[in-house]
Amino acid sequence: MAWEVIFWIIFFIINIALIASNLYQIVCLSDLESDYMNPYESSSRINAVVVPEMVLHGVCSVLLLLTGYWFMFLLTLPITIYNSMLYMNNQHLIDVTEVFRYVDAEKKYRIAKLAVYLSLFFLVVIRSMIAGNFTTILEPFHPTNEDLDILSHVLEF
Template sequence: MAFTFAAFCYLLALIAVGFCIFFAIYTVICVDELRTDYKNPIEQCRNLNQLILPEYIIHGTFTVLFIFSWQLISILANLPLAFYHIYTYAKRPVMSGPGIYDPTTILNRSTLSSTLRISWIKLAFYLVSFFYYLYAMIYTLVTSN
């Protein structure tokens, strides 16, 4: 049982996905509060936009680590979400700061429902990824020479 670079990547990915799960849960809660008109959209979008770049950087970091350690299943699982993050950030509305949520359009029914759906999908992806990374880390530790 040896601690390889792949096991190290999976360990870092476990910790990073824990943060991404928190970000996804927070996004779901904030968007749901917007849907029920409990919060001000300007404040909520400001709070949500502060989490966009950290989430994208965290996800990009462990995706690059998987590329360096050549973990094909993890690479193939993470690349679509990484490309989606790049696409959404490239197509973001013109704002003064970083982020993808615009307070003037977030309350549109279609925008709000798609944002909520995407948040739930990201949460499910991160939860499945967490358990897969846990399994893969243990498997890598047990089978390495």
């Protein structure tokens, strides 16, 4: 299943990017808190990656949905909804003038996101291994696609 492997690789890359972006934002916020960075710089750095991250997340979500990985899609769904809510209310960017009031909340939100992305990351790694190896290994024993599907369902939780 070549396309499947390709998808897993794409997911993997997207996931890494999301994790990196979140880590970067958290670092910026901590720097801000400990006064290593001024609010102007910090918020402009964070704001620069917020929208790309949202887009990336949306793409990832949609891909999961289209490829039929329901469980993982559901895992990303809450963040998708929350992101779109923030965006609609125009609250997705950091407000320079009030950063310090919200810095704690913003940090917690990003740490929570990071946790989700990390768990997603492990799933992706496992699944890509399965997709890459198991299927090819098991293929001779399961000539029909149907059987394979059943098996994969089991593996898919």
